[in-house]
Amino acid sequence: MAQEVFVQIYRALPEYRNQGLKTWITRITVNRAIDARRKQNRQKVIVAKDEEDFHTQAEEQWNEALSLEQQVLLQERKAMIKEELEHLPEHYREVIQSFYMEEKSYEEIAVQHGLEKKSVESRLYRARLWLKRHWRREDFE
Structure with missing residues (x-):
């Protein structure tokens, strides 16, 4: 200027x-x-x-x-993920479902399950590790 x-x-x-x-x-x-x-x-x-x-x-x-075919595939994939989540240990499954599917914050999950916020963080971390060890990418493609 x-x-x-x-x-x-x-x-x-x-x-x-x-x-x-x-x-x-x-x-x-x-x-x-x-x-x-x-x-x-x-x-x-x-x-x-x-x-x-x-x-x-x-x-x-x-x-x-998002054609009808893509929507159907997406629904099938979601159903498969929900089914696979049943194999997850219950205390991990609860925080995974609350955080990812219900989109709740750490604080909301802690109140809902009677936990400390740090416990929620730890469970989510451990749940992710469990998923990495037990799930293969090929299973979801």
């Missing part, structure tokens, strides 16, 4: 009337800053509208892309 101001001052030199150089330069600088701010605000509005349109279009395309 400073470079643009200097160029603008250079171009306006023929119009300078030898009356307060500092004031004249300040006025050009302030006007340039105001113009830049206005331009920036206009671009923000345009970007925000474009972003909203993009998200709306992306969501519509996503919904269209």
